[in-house]
Amino acid sequence: MFPLYADVPAYPLVFPLFYGAVAFFGLAMARHLRVLALAKPSSPFGAIPLRVGGLAVYVFGQAKLLKDLRAGLMHAAIFWGFVLLTIGTADIVTGGLIQAVVSWPAGGLLWAAVTALQNAVAVLVLAAIAYAFWRRLVTRPARLSLSRDALLILALIAGVVASELLAMAFEAARAGARPGAFVADGLAMGLRGLDRGFLDGAFAVCWWAHIVLVAAFLCYLPFSKHLHIATSLPNVYLRKLAPRGELPAMDLEREDATFGVRTIADLGWKDLLDAFTCTECGRCQEACPANATGKPLNPKAMVMGMRHMAVEAEAGLPLIPNSPLVRETYGLDDRLSPERLARPIVGDAISYEAVWDCVTCGACVEACPVLIEHVDKIVGLRRNLVLEDSRFPSELTGAFRSMEQAGNPWGLPKTARTDWTRGLPFDVPTVAELATQGRLDELDVLYWVGCAAAFDERNKKVARAVATCLHAAGLRFAILGQEESCTGDPARRMGNDYVYQILATGNIETLSRYGMERRTIVTACPHCFNAIGNEYPQLGGRFEIVHHAAFLRRLLADGRLRLAPERPAGDGPAANAAVTLHDSCYLARYNDVVAEPREVLGRVPGLELREMEKTGRQTFCCGAGGGRMWMEETRGTRINAERSRQALATGAGAVVTECPYCMTMLRDGLAAAEGGAAVASLDLAEVLAGRLREVPADRELPVL
Amino acid sequence: MRIVVLLKPVPDTTGQERLGPDLRVDRAAVPAVINPNDEYALEAALRLMEARGGDAAITLLTMGPPAAPETMRKGLAMGAHRGLLVTDPALGGACSLSTARVLAAALGSLEFDLVLAGVDTSDGRGGVVAAAIASLCGLPYLSYAGQVELTDTAVRVRRLSPRGYDLLEAPLPAMVVVTQTVGEPRYPSLKGIMAARSKEIVTRSLADLGLAADGVGGAAATTRVLESRPPASRAATRVVRGPAPEAAEAVVAFLAERRVI
Numbered sequence: 001m002f003p004l005y006a007d008v009p010a011y012p013l014v015f016p017l018f019y020g021a022v023a024f025f026g027l028a029m030a031r032h033l034r035v036l037a038l039a040k041p042s043s044p045f046g047a048i049p050l051r052v053g054g055l056a057v058y059v060f061g062q063a064k065l066l067k068d069l070r071a072g073l074m075h076a077a078i079f080w081g082f083v084l085l086t087i088g089t090a091d092i093v094t095g096g097l098i099q100a101v102v103s104w105p106a107g108g109l110l111w112a113a114v115t116a117l118q119n120a121v122a123v124l125v126l127a128a129i130a131y132a133f134w135r136r137l138v139t140r141p142a143r144l145s146l147s148r149d150a151l152l153i154l155a156l157i158a159g160v161v162a163s164e165l166l167a168m169a170f171e172a173a174r175a176g177a178r179p180g181a182f183v184a185d186g187l188a189m190g191l192r193g194l195d196r197g198f199l200d201g202a203f204a205v206c207w208w209a210h211i212v213l214v215a216a217f218l219c220y221l222p223f224s225k226h227l228h229i230a231t232s233l234p235n236v237y238l239r240k241l242a243p244r245g246e247l248p249a250m251d252l253e254r255e256d257a258t259f260g261v262r263t264i265a266d267l268g269w270k271d272l273l274d275a276f277t278c279t280e281c282g283r284c285q286e287a288c289p290a291n292a293t294g295k296p297l298n299p300k301a302m303v304m305g306m307r308h309m310a311v312e313a314e315a316g317l318p319l320i321p322n323s324p325l326v327r328e329t330y331g332l333d334d335r336l337s338p339e340r341l342a343r344p345i346v347g348d349a350i351s352y353e354a355v356w357d358c359v360t361c362g363a364c365v366e367a368c369p370v371l372i373e374h375v376d377k378i379v380g381l382r383r384n385l386v387l388e389d390s391r392f393p394s395e396l397t398g399a400f401r402s403m404e405q406a407g408n409p410w411g412l413p414k415t416a417r418t419d420w421t422r423g424l425p426f427d428v429p430t431v432a433e434l435a436t437q438g439r440l441d442e443l444d445v446l447y448w449v450g451c452a453a454a455f456d457e458r459n460k461k462v463a464r465a466v467a468t469c470l471h472a473a474g475l476r477f478a479i480l481g482q483e484e485s486c487t488g489d490p491a492r493r494m495g496n497d498y499v500y501q502i503l504a505t506g507n508i509e510t511l512s513r514y515g516m517e518r519r520t521i522v523t524a525c526p527h528c529f530n531a532i533g534n535e536y537p538q539l540g541g542r543f544e545i546v547h548h549a550a551f552l553r554r555l556l557a558d559g560r561l562r563l564a565p566e567r568p569a570g571d572g573p574a575a576n577a578a579v580t581l582h583d584s585c586y587l588a589r590y591n592d593v594v595a596e597p598r599e600v601l602g603r604v605p606g607l608e609l610r611e612m613e614k615t616g617r618q619t620f621c622c623g624a625g626g627g628r629m630w631m632e633e634t635r636g637t638r639i640n641a642e643r644s645r646q647a648l649a650t651g652a653g654a655v656v657t658e659c660p661y662c663m664t665m666l667r668d669g670l671a672a673a674e675g676g677a678a679v680a681s682l683d684l685a686e687v688l689a690g691r692l693r694e695v696p697a698d699r700e701l702p703v704l
Numbered sequence: 705m706r707i708v709v710l711l712k713p714v715p716d717t718t719g720q721e722r723l724g725p726d727l728r729v730d731r732a733a734v735p736a737v738i739n740p741n742d743e744y745a746l747e748a749a750l751r752l753m754e755a756r757g758g759d760a761a762i763t764l765l766t767m768g769p770p771a772a773p774e775t776m777r778k779g780l781a782m783g784a785h786r787g788l789l790v791t792d793p794a795l796g797g798a799c800s801l802s803t804a805r806v807l808a809a810a811l812g813s814l815e816f817d818l819v820l821a822g823v824d825t826s827d828g829r830g831g832v833v834a835a836a837i838a839s840l841c842g843l844p845y846l847s848y849a850g851q852v853e854l855t856d857t858a859v860r861v862r863r864l865s866p867r868g869y870d871l872l873e874a875p876l877p878a879m880v881v882v883t884q885t886v887g888e889p890r891y892p893s894l895k896g897i898m899a900a901r902s903k904e905i906v907t908r909s910l911a912d913l914g915l916a917a918d919g920v921g922g923a924a925a926t927t928r929v930l931e932s933r934p935p936a937s938r939a940a941t942r943v944v945r946g947p948a949p950e951a952a953e954a955v956v957a958f959l960a961e962r963r964v965i
Contacts, residue, residue, distance in 0.1 A: 252894065259894055387894035397891050405737055406718045413720040457943075498894050672947045 004096030007175070009204050014211055018093045021215035027319045028222035029230065032276060034317070034336045035264075035310045042268035044238040051237050054371075058236045064369040067618075068283065071135070074128045075369075078157065081125030082229075088118055088164060089214055112180035119183035122165045129158045143282025143300075150280070153226040160213045167206035174199040225304075228279040232370040235277040238270055239371040243534040244362060245590035247379055250497045260383025260495065264309050265341035267377070274372040275307035284364030284374060289621045289643075290357040294636030297350075297357035299364040299374040305349025306377070313340040346381055353635065355381050356393055360493050360626030361585040366617055379626075382495025396494055399630035404499050407485030407506075408451035409630055414482045420453065420460035421479075426471045430481035431514050444475040446516055448532065448545070450525035451486050452660030458667060459660040465689035466524050466548055472692045473560040477522075483510050487531035494627035501539065504531070508541035516543055524548040524685060526586035526593075526659045527625075534591070547587055549597040549658050549684055556603045562693040565605050577653030578608040579687070582643065582666060583619035584659035592617070597658055597684055604691055610650040620646060622657075622665035629661050644669030644676055654680040656687060705760040705854065707749045708814060709784065710807065710821040710834065713768050713775035714739040717826050727929040728797050729827050736775045741822025743782075743889035748882045749820050750783045750890065752854050761785050763814065767795065767806050773905045780900035781892035787905035788814065794910060797922025800828070804836030805920050809913040811841055817876045818859055819843065820852075823883055834881045844874035850885040 005011040057063045062079060066072035091098040103111040132154050136144060144150075168181050172188035174196065191199065221227060228235075251257070258266050284299035285291050291298050318334050326332065346352050355378060364374040385391045402411030421428040428447075434440045447470060453463035470477045485507060488500035511517075521543055523529050533545045555561035581601060587593045594616045601609050614620040623639030633639070644666060647655045655670065657663045663681055670676035713736040715721040715729060724730035738746075746764070753760035762784040766772050768791060776787040790810050798806070811819065819838075824831035838845035849861035850869055859878050862869040864885065892900075910917050918924060944954045959965045 255898055390891045390893045390896075392891075394888065397888065400891060402718075405716055405735065411718055413716075413718045415720055498897065671945050677946065 002095045004099055005092070007171075007203075008207055014093060017211065017215050021218040024319075025218040025222060028219075031314050031317055031319060032222065032310070034321075035313055035341070036269040036272050038265055038336060038338060038341060039267050039269040039272050040265070042238075042270035044240065044270050047241055050241060051239070054236055054239055055233065058239075058369070058371060059233055062369075064283075064367070064371075067367070070131075071141075074131050074135075077121075077124045077128035078132075081121040081128070081161070082157070084114075084118055084121045085125070085161060085164065087114060089211075092211060108179065112178075115178060115180035116182055119165070119168075119181050122161050123183055125161050126158060126165075129154055129161075141282075141286075143286040145280060145282070147225070147280070149225050152220075153224055156213060156217050156220070160210060160217060163206045163210040163213060167203055167210060170199050170203035170206060174203060225278070225280050228277050228370060231273060231277040232279075235273050235370050235372070238273065240373050240376075243590070244365065245530040245534040245586060246538070247492060247535065248376055249538045250383065250501075252498055252501060258384070259387040259497075260385070261377065261380035262344050262346075262384045262388070263341050264306055264313070264345060265338055266384070267306070267380070271373075271377055272306070272310055274370075274377075275303050275310060277370045278303045278307060278372060279370070280304060281369065283367040283369065284372070287363035287367040287618075289359060289361060289363065289623065289639045290354075290636070292620075293639050293642055295354070295357040296635060297354040302350040302354070302377070303372055303374065306345065309341075309343065309345065309349055346385065350378075350381070352385075352391070355385065356631065357635065358626055359585075359621045359623060359628045359639065361621035362589050363585070363618075363621065366589055375626075379493060379495060382493075383497055384495075386495035387498060392494065393631050395631050396627070399494070399627070400491065400496055400499055403486050403488070403491050403503060407503065408455060409486060409490055410451060410455040412455045414485070417449070417454045417484065418479070418481050420449070420463045421467070424464060424467060426467075428467055429478045430483070431478045431516075432481065432483060434478050435514060440514065442476050443478055443519060445470065445477045445551075446519055446521045447477050447479050448521050448523035448525075448528055449479055449484060450523060450528045450660065452664070453524060454484075456660065456664065459663055459683075462524060462660065462663065462683040462685060465683060465685040466522075468689045468692070469548075469552060469555070469561060469685055470522075472689075473555045475560075480510060487528045489527040489531040489535075490627045490630060492531070492535070493625070494630070504536060504539050504541070507532075508536055508539055511541065511543060519544070521545040522548055522551045524658070524660070524683065526584040526591070527661070530586045530590055547591070547593055547596075547658070549587065549593055549600060552684065552688060553596040553599050556600060556688075561688065563604060563688065563691045564693045578610050578651070579654045579656050579682075580610045580612055580647050580650040580652035581615070581656045582612070582622065582647060582658075582662055583616055584657070584662050585619060585621050585625055587658055588619050589617045597656070600684055601656065601687065604687060607687075610652045612646050612650055614646060622659075622662040622669075624661035624665045629664075638669070640665040640669030641672060644673045648673060648676055648679060652679070654682050656682055656684055658684050705753075705756060705818070705856075706814075706816045707752065707760055707762045708765050708811065708816045708819045709742065709746045709749050709762060709779070710819065710837075711742045711746065711764045711766050711776060711779050711787075712739045712825050712827075713737070713766065713772050714825055714827040721827060723929070723932050726797075727932055731769060736771065738775055738778055739822060739825045739827075741824060741826070741884070743779075743822075744884050744886055745820040745822045745882050746779055746782055746784060747889040748849075748852050748880075748886040749818075751887060752818075752852060753783075756854070763788060763816070765807060765810055765814070766790070767798075767803055767810070769796075773907075776905055777900045777903075778892065780903045780905075781897040782890055783892075783896060784903075786903055789905055789907045790910075790913065791907060792910040792917065792921070794917035794921035794923070797925055798920060799925040799927045800830040800832050801836060801926050802920040802924060804833045804840060806910070806913070806915065807833065808837045808840035809915055810908065811837065813908070813913065818854065819877070819879045821879065821881050823848070823881060834879055838879035841879075844878040845881075846872050846874055846878060847881045849880050849882045852880055852882060852886065 002011055062072060062076045065075045087098060099111055102114060136150060165184060168184035169187035172181060172184045173191035177185035177188060261267055280300060282300050288299055317336060322332055322334055346355055358378045360375050362375055399409045403409050407414055434443060449463055453459045486503050487507060488503035492500035523545060526547060529545055529547045532543055581597055601607055620643050621639060622643055655666050657666060663683060667681045670679050670681060715731060715734040716737050717740060720734045722730045722733055749762050753762060764776050764779045764784045764787040766776055766789045770791050772789050788810060790806055821834035835845055846861045848864045850864045851862040853860045858873055858875050859880060860873040861880055863872050864883055944951045
């Protein structure tokens with residue numbers, strides 16, 4: 001009946017074995033889905049071409065995995081080997097259907113090619129698994145946790161592949177190699193001449209071992225961390241397509257709602273799919289600056305903890321749900337009751353302290369090969385702690401109150417907002433002044449100063465440098481002055497969406513009143529940039545905002561901003577020195593502004609840029625994001641000390657920043673570091689402002 | 705247990721308070737907040753309520769402009785149950801004594817066991833209103849309380865003193881003035897803010913309280929502001945930077961040089 005498998009003893013038993021395992025796998029997966037069904041709605045649909053493209057890049061291209069080249073190649077070998085070897089298994093469980101179809105054209109040449117490819121990848125997979133064992137047992141990178149589960153899975157894969165290859169080898173020794181099976185043929189050389197009965201028996205054992213292991217794998221998978229084989233494809237397809245820096249919107253008017261995330265039932269089902277997709281690879285943990293400085297936060301442990309909570313909630317549920325009739329007749333209640341999901345996540349999957357350790361830098365999200373969103377979950381937990389329980393580090397009370405009452409986290413009077421303009425050799429008008437004079441139409445660009453540059457002494461100098469550059473470029477610019485308030489970014493990332501929405505709606509109202517939807521806004525603060533550009537649309541504010549790194553690049557490229565040739569020797573110690581650039585998380589990683597600041601520095605004559613090891617989208621946080629600017633850093637060592645160490649390792653004479661928080665953190669970090677006192681911290685605008693060429697008063701500037 | 709907390713809206717305390725041309729506090733120029741010391745009094749009331757398992761009703765009593773409910777809502781969001789506002793055009797420029805008379809009359813219209821007040825207000829800084837009310841109403845007056853305990857019939861406080869504290873006890877009803885050592889005021893939760901929207905704030909005029917406008921308002925003020933000047937600007941500050949041990953040494957040397965330590 002199955003001519004292609006005529007020499008396999010008891011071949012038809014494959015069908016009940018394999019399809020039974022498939023059914024078990026399906027039911028166990030469906031039980032996971034029952035937890036997802038109780039979670040909050042998520043709507044990661046639409047944009048199908050983009051999502052399919054994501055599959056190509058992140059699943060089939062293994063894009064994120066290959067960032068760690070050795071481990072990435074290992075995984076790619078196993079992944080592609082798995083895909084190709086599945087063809088053979090699929091042939092077995094379809095009674096030879098695939099072989100029959102593929103053999104048809106070109107007189108079986110194609111099937112021979114497939115066999116040859118399978119032989120080759122089998123060796124590759126076995127080599128990769130040997131390396132994987134070596135890593136897990138001998139070199140043991142810190143990001144991997146030693147688990148029986150992982151070793152068992154590796155052994156299963158090795159067994160599946162090795163048994164298939166060996167079966168082929170015994171077959172070749174017995175009856176001659178099939179076309180294309182070159183590795184099996186090679187192995188068979190040492191086996192030929194052995195007793196025919198032994199070869200028959202060995203073939204049968206290996207052949208059946210392969211299919212039994214495949215069935216075992218299917219039955220084990222739903223309970224293993226290795227579930228990602230089944231879930232990563234949908235998880236990548238359903239990935240977050242909104243800007244990474246846009247936190248989920250929040251409706252604060254719904255009186256019956258739970259605000260934020262308390263239990264796993266408050267998570268979206270996509271969040272739970274994230275949890276079921278985590279493979280404990282630990283790339284997030286390795287990238288996390290809080291974890292790297294000895295703090296309790298471990299993004300991997302949080303996601304796995306959420307998954308354990310979900311799995312615990314299904315404990316005792318039957319694999320096959322009873323029908324409503326059976327339930328009613330026998331009084332059985334085997335539904336997944338919401339009470340089972342009612343345990344708080346904080347204190348279970350993640351500790352209270354760890355929730356507040358997060359700098360929301362997004363390094364974990366960037367590192368994750370299956371595109372899990374850790375930061376949105378942590379902010380969800382913070383929202384619940386703040387909005388429902390008022391539970392947060394006590395230092396934040398002052399920051400919250402200051403933002404709400406004074407409109408800035410420093411708690412300084414708004415009358416002081418324009419103090420930084422004092423003594424500048426040119427006028428910095430406010431938009432309100434231009435409006436009263438009827439000159440609003442003349443405005444080229446609105447400079448969004450931000451609270452840090454308005455109130456922090458060091459960053460006031462940055463504001464002056466930005467204004468100097470704008471003025472030197474001949475731009476007519478203005479500020480909002482006292483009408484500007486905090487964008488709400490720190491409040492939002494600390495979980496206080498209430499204060500965020502008050503501030504954001506106020507700013508949107510002010511900007512709209514002056515018609516700023518039709519103008520360009522420039523800011524030197526990546527947090528303001530991200531909030532206004534990526535988050536204000538949720539509240540109806542659509543503005544074109546440019547970060548000063550990109551804006552200055554454009555001014556230089558257009559020739560509006562001209563720099564003096566190399567400084568004469570002896571003009572200060574920092575003249576023509578080598579610098580290093582500290583990428584801001586919210587600029588580089590969240591908004592992909594990486595090339596622009598480098599191009600700006602590249603245009604400064606005589607300036608050498610020395611890159612740090614962690615740079616661009618892989619940058620390492622300064623320690624002040626996510627509202628950490630306003631919290632004490634009491635656990636572990638200081639993040640800014642670690643980043644300062646990395647900066648000093650380049651031997652550069654100055655660290656260039658592009659964010660006021662980074663400026664504060666790195667200045668303090670360098671001052672406290674050995675050998676750091678001589679290293680300056682400068683904003684990108686300050687680098688330029690110190691090098692501007694005098695513009696002749698009568699120079700005609702090109703139109704922007 | 706019925707607790708009344710005296711609460712005054714004051715101009716935002718971030719250093720923008722200004723006097724108007726009439727030398728009265730310009731309340732329109734700066735947004736109003738709860739007087740910080742009153743927040744401690746409210747916090748003390750909330751903790752007393754919680755210690756009794758929630759068995760207490762907290763009323764906020766305010767004398768202020770018609771916009772005062774906006775500020776009072778923040779107190780209701782922290783957990784107070786209702787508010788009573790005395791507002792009247794004639795009250796502008798009222799002195800401490802007038803204020804005390806009005807609030808005493810308002811208290812007379814309420815049933816209460818305990819009145820809590822902050823040490824003083826950030827705009828007036830008189831610090832006498834609570835004492836005057838206690839005197840006008842004939843209430844026991846317990847000042848500078850660092851800790852407050854309540855039984856069904858009495859209140860006991862630790863009154864802070866230079867040597868430590870005195871233990872005072874008085875029968876209810878009584879007036880207690882608390883210090884900031886009672887505990888940091890809580891930050892209202894969103895549920896609290898939403899609940900506060902539907903809590904009741906009753907408004908009374910002078911006539912409602914049976915008081916004559918010429919006896920208590922600005923017209924009858926017993927004190928008057930004659931002149932005001934901005935304070936001299938602060939001398940230049942010196943910021944010490946560097947690794948903590950060296951920075952600490954520099955600070956110590958600076959202070960020692962000036963014989964501060």
